[in-house]
Amino acid sequence: MSDNTGISGKKNKIIESRDLVKKFGDFEAVKGVSFSVFQGECFGLLGPNGAGKTSIVKMIYGFSPITSGEMQVFGEDISARARAIKTRIGVVPQEDNLDPELSVWDNLMVYAGYFRIKREQARERAGQVLDLMELTEKADTAVNDLSGGMKRRLTLGRALINEPELLILDEPTTGLDPYARHLLWQRLRRLKEAGTTMLLTTHYLEEAEQLCDRLLILDRGEILEEGSPADLVEIHVGREVLELGIGYEEIASLTEGAGDLVKDYHVLGDNVLLFTNRGQALSDLVAGNAEKMSITLFYRRLRPSNLEDVFLKLTGKTLEDIPQGPEGY
Amino acid sequence: MARTAQLLKGVATLPDISWPLVGRVFYRNFKVFMKTWKANIMFNFVEPVLYLWAMGFGLGVYVSKINGLSYIEFLAPGLIASSAMFSTCYEMTYDSFTRMNYHKTFHAMAATPVSMDDVLMGEIIYGTFKGMLYGTVFFMITFLFGLVKSPLALFVPVPLFLLTLCFSILCLIWVSIAPNYDFFGYFFTLFVSPMFLLSGIFFPVENLPAGIRFLPWLTPLYHAVEIIRPLVLGQVTGAVLVHLGWLAAFVALTLRLPLVMVKNRLVQ
Numbered sequence: 001m002s003d004n005t006g007i008s009g010k011k012n013k014i015i016e017s018r019d020l021v022k023k024f025g026d027f028e029a030v031k032g033v034s035f036s037v038f039q040g041e042c043f044g045l046l047g048p049n050g051a052g053k054t055s056i057v058k059m060i061y062g063f064s065p066i067t068s069g070e071m072q073v074f075g076e077d078i079s080a081r082a083r084a085i086k087t088r089i090g091v092v093p094q095e096d097n098l099d100p101e102l103s104v105w106d107n108l109m110v111y112a113g114y115f116r117i118k119r120e121q122a123r124e125r126a127g128q129v130l131d132l133m134e135l136t137e138k139a140d141t142a143v144n145d146l147s148g149g150m151k152r153r154l155t156l157g158r159a160l161i162n163e164p165e166l167l168i169l170d171e172p173t174t175g176l177d178p179y180a181r182h183l184l185w186q187r188l189r190r191l192k193e194a195g196t197t198m199l200l201t202t203h204y205l206e207e208a209e210q211l212c213d214r215l216l217i218l219d220r221g222e223i224l225e226e227g228s229p230a231d232l233v234e235i236h237v238g239r240e241v242l243e244l245g246i247g248y249e250e251i252a253s254l255t256e257g258a259g260d261l262v263k264d265y266h267v268l269g270d271n272v273l274l275f276t277n278r279g280q281a282l283s284d285l286v287a288g289n290a291e292k293m294s295i296t297l298f299y300r301r302l303r304p305s306n307l308e309d310v311f312l313k314l315t316g317k318t319l320e321d322i323p324q325g326p327e328g329y
Numbered sequence: 330m331a332r333t334a335q336l337l338k339g340v341a342t343l344p345d346i347s348w349p350l351v352g353r354v355f356y357r358n359f360k361v362f363m364k365t366w367k368a369n370i371m372f373n374f375v376e377p378v379l380y381l382w383a384m385g386f387g388l389g390v391y392v393s394k395i396n397g398l399s400y401i402e403f404l405a406p407g408l409i410a411s412s413a414m415f416s417t418c419y420e421m422t423y424d425s426f427t428r429m430n431y432h433k434t435f436h437a438m439a440a441t442p443v444s445m446d447d448v449l450m451g452e453i454i455y456g457t458f459k460g461m462l463y464g465t466v467f468f469m470i471t472f473l474f475g476l477v478k479s480p481l482a483l484f485v486p487v488p489l490f491l492l493t494l495c496f497s498i499l500c501l502i503w504v505s506i507a508p509n510y511d512f513f514g515y516f517f518t519l520f521v522s523p524m525f526l527l528s529g530i531f532f533p534v535e536n537l538p539a540g541i542r543f544l545p546w547l548t549p550l551y552h553a554v555e556i557i558r559p560l561v562l563g564q565v566t567g568a569v570l571v572h573l574g575w576l577a578a579f580v581a582l583t584l585r586l587p588l589v590m591v592k593n594r595l596v597q
Contacts, residue, residue: 024597061440063436063439063440063596064596064597065596082444083345083347083442083444084442086440086441086442087442089440091440093433093436093437093440095433096433097432097433097434097436097437098437099357099432099434099437100432101361101364101432102357102360102361106360110353110356110357110360111437111441113353113356113357114350114353114354114438114441114442114443115441115442116349116350116353116442162441
């Protein structure tokens with residue numbers, strides 16, 4: 001993790017949300033969420049569709065009015081100072097909203113105009129952005145002729161045109177193929193190294209693990225957990241997961257004598273997941289028990305644990321509503 | 330009822346406008362326009378010229394004088410107004426709706442220092458610009474046809490401005506409640522076409538049945554025609570000021586509506 005301390009030695013709060021609530025009619029999409037994002041970090045909002053991630057994001061950049069609670073960005077109230085705050089923010093929205101009637105270059109130039117960037121400076125910035133996104137030779141291309149990955153890169157590039165201090169990314173890689181996704185991640189890492197504060201929503205657990213210093217796990221508008229990906233994995237599920245193709249009723253007998261080797265378990269479809277810090281020991285023990293009781297283990301797999309396991313354990317839900325990354329984990 | 334209240338929320342507040350940024354929104358549309366303006370203008374020309382030709386020279390031969398004018402002299406000034414109206418209406422219904430709903434251009438702008446009020450004001454000004462442009466172009470045609478009789482015609486852009494502003498407003502209001510493109514068919518069939526036919530362009534409104542003679546008076550197009558025709562023919566009377574007043578009052582009373590209505594539709 002990078003060092004976030006400023007000259008004063010105190011961490012600078014870029015976003016501060018207190019008891020944030022968002023209602024649509026009678027439906028409460030965000031139910032009193034509080035969190036802070038500090039300068040230089042990449043902060044993730046992780047959760048399934050409908051968790052309230054996009055609602056929170058839209059309140060951060062002042063698009064959507066706050067029902068109750070407080071949202072401060074750069075220490076100022078977003079409801080009162082949206083225009084000034086938005087000058088310093090870059091937004092990569094969930095759905096592509098590049099201007100299909102303009103070329104790649106004009107997309108950047110026109111967008112720069114919305115920030116009242118001077119023409120000369122805008123040209124320079126647009127050139128740099130195209131360079132960074134490897135789109136220089138596409139400058140004159142119509143947006144509709146770009147591939148999905150290129151569109152996404154242009155959207156990210158467009159969000160950088162005003163050299164934002166805070167970059168907001170709402171599911172930046174949804175719908176991209178693995179190659180395009182990794183390319184985008186590389187760019188984001190580079191931006192992070194350059195000190196850009198980022199707020200990222202995602203339902204790809206791998207994305208959160210790759211990019212985020214800290215994250216919130218959200219479900220149905222509420223915070224389930226907060227911490228660094230590694231800490232969350234460590235605390236909730238341990239280092240490894242033993243997947244077993246057994247029924248719920250066999251768990252007790254198979255883990256006999258395991259003691260605190262098993263941190264926790266979770267039943268997932270036809271499988272049982274045993275969470276542990278000492279995978280090999282547990283695996284051997286289970287194999288031994290199975291042999292003793294002549295239970296046939298059709299399926300046994302030891303793998304490192306990941307955020308997905310944490311999410312499963314916290315929500316108790318299968319991840320049906322979370323599209324899986326095509327590359328797996 | 331609740332839905333109407335939701336759509337009109339904030340109508341009594343002042344809009345959050347930054348004119349330089351309204352200018353940037355206008356510029357965005359203008360830039361797109363500049364890519365296709367040649368084809369566009371030609372296309373928009375054809376229809377009114379056809380009307381002028383068919384009605385003026387064709388039908389007009391069979392029409393005895395209207396208010397002491399040949400039919401084409403009577404008709405041409407009205408077509409200046411209607412071509413401006415149509416141009417604004419197409420731009421501010423189908424095209425605005427596309428920008429709003431499919432291209433998400435409004436959303437993209439609202440993530441920058443541009444406010445939603447800036448976006449909509451920029452749209453309104455663009456719709457006004459486009460209507461005025463086409464109206465002016467048609468005005469040139471009537472001039473070339475030798476149908477402009479007075480230098481007062483140089484003031485035609487004033488009623489054109491108010492007329493197209495009125496229609497930018499009306500169209501955006503319609504956009505704010507439109508669920509899909511089909512909805513604009515109703516707009517044209519129910520409002521725009523009847524207005525075109527009954528607002529004193531093709532015949533004096535005095536010829537309408539007594540019971541509906543008041544109807545044109547409720548439409549911006551009628552008032553614009555009643556200003557433009559005297560200007561073009563050099564027969565200006567005090568009535569022109571009443572019509573100007575009507576259009577100006579319409580703009581003043583309705584301008585806030587599309588800003589809140591579209592915003593309330595998009596921002597929840």
